[in-house]
Amino acid sequence: MSAPLLHVEGLRVSLADGRALVRGLDFALHAGETLALIGESGSGKSMTALALMGLLPESAQASGRLLLADQDLLRLDEAQLCRLRGRRIALVPQEPLSALNPLQRVLRQVMLPLRAHGLAEGAEARARALLARVGLPESRWQAWPHELSGGQRQRVLIAQALACRPALLIADEPTSALDPDSQAQVLDLLAELGREQGLALLLVSHDLGLVARRADRLLVMYGGRIVEQGPAAALLAAPAHPYTRALLAARPGPSTRGQVLPAIPGSVPAAGQWPQGCPFAGRCSSGDPHCAEAMPPLTALGDGRNASCWRLPA
């Protein structure tokens, strides 16, 4: 197998007061591959995305290694990061309206990253081609952002993100501001573009059901740690970690009508207030006192799968 495009090794993100939000994260992402990073509030997924963009809030510190090709993103200064952002790494943000300039027509906004990175020549043709590719009707290319629907705005941002042919595209909750029809369309478009352009696509989401089918691999986070990762189909068919199992078992649907769902007890601990051991220990149905005391290691399960649990079947 070829070398991964992105290699994250032992990523930790902590706040100045010592609370750790991401506690040792390792994963690799290959060109042409879609990885879904799934977690609920406080899991550390957004901090991971921000660390990759070099956009962590000032109160947060990252350590570990974030290798993009051979370059460690955490060792770069701001000027070097500026040359990478939008060019090698691009972001599709969560809230499309606030990410667009309200005073500029959308075609020009798609050209922006090209100009910023000295690729002004042919920028307009490239922007037109991109807007066509993301499926924005030509009649809307000269529109102002406020004239577009949420889904159309997100298409503009995808075109903008792709303008400089980045190698890594990070989409942080790209559809949470959209209605369900547009959500599905935007995710399908991202997955399709990822394959077509050989992008390494990192889909960050809190919604397992929404992204699972569109990713090659899933990485499930809880309490700043990886609880489980592996190829999407295999992981969904037979989740190994009690957290993933419980999430999938508690999904409602037509077949559960009138039944009590097997809900996970308790709530997500506040960031940085996890048990000493497994972050899921207090809520897990198969845990024992030992689980809360010692952190389970990430154990290889074969076929590219890992899980972090003391109770994995041997």
Add this chain to the structure above:
Amino acid sequence: MSKAPLLLKVEGLRRHYALPRESLFKAPGSLQVLDGVSFELEAGGALGLLGASGSGKSTLARVLMALERPDAGRVELLGRDLHALPARALREARRDISIVFQDPAGALDPRMSVECSVGEPLQMLERMPRPMRRERVLEMLEAVGLCAADLARYPHQFSGGQRQRIAIARALVTRPRLMIADEPVSALDMSVQAQVLNLLQDLRKRFGMGLLLISHDLAVVAHLCERLAVLEAGRIVRQGPVDQVLHAD
């Protein structure tokens, strides 16, 4: 006389909003948000209302709560025409209908203790004296899985799922016959959504309350409701038993 009185009967609801004037010489446009919506809900039944954003779901909820008047059509709650009631009678009718919103953080006043928030409808709608209020509030908190120690706490001291439980307790406190739930779990963490769905199901059975569930999430609607109505551009385009609607093309 029919045997089971209808809990809710909605007939031909229409509501439009005026659009901003675009030209000095043209009349401002208008947007027909509800375009003749009719449906019925039996006592104790559960109806899911499914629709994309902009289909008129939230406007419908406001009209059903008598927070907005329809241009045409009527809403009958237990045989009373809600929008024709005089103020005093409307206040009485409001005890029978309550709503739970998507975002519990926005639905609770951050400066009010749980006891005040949950007890407020009793004070406003029933003028219930304080000691009785506390008893009822506590009963409802226990029904949603909270306890006496939570009475004096404030919303920020709870997690999102617990805040939604508080909002549900507040909606239950007048013992309504109908609860409208507008996306009750979509703002919650994945791992607590099932808890709140179970709670809604349980409370419905326990209090014999009707449920009108507004959601864009088919799975949630199909789990909680026997009947389903699909709202599209202000009209109900399909309605019937959930399985029938889902499998009709």
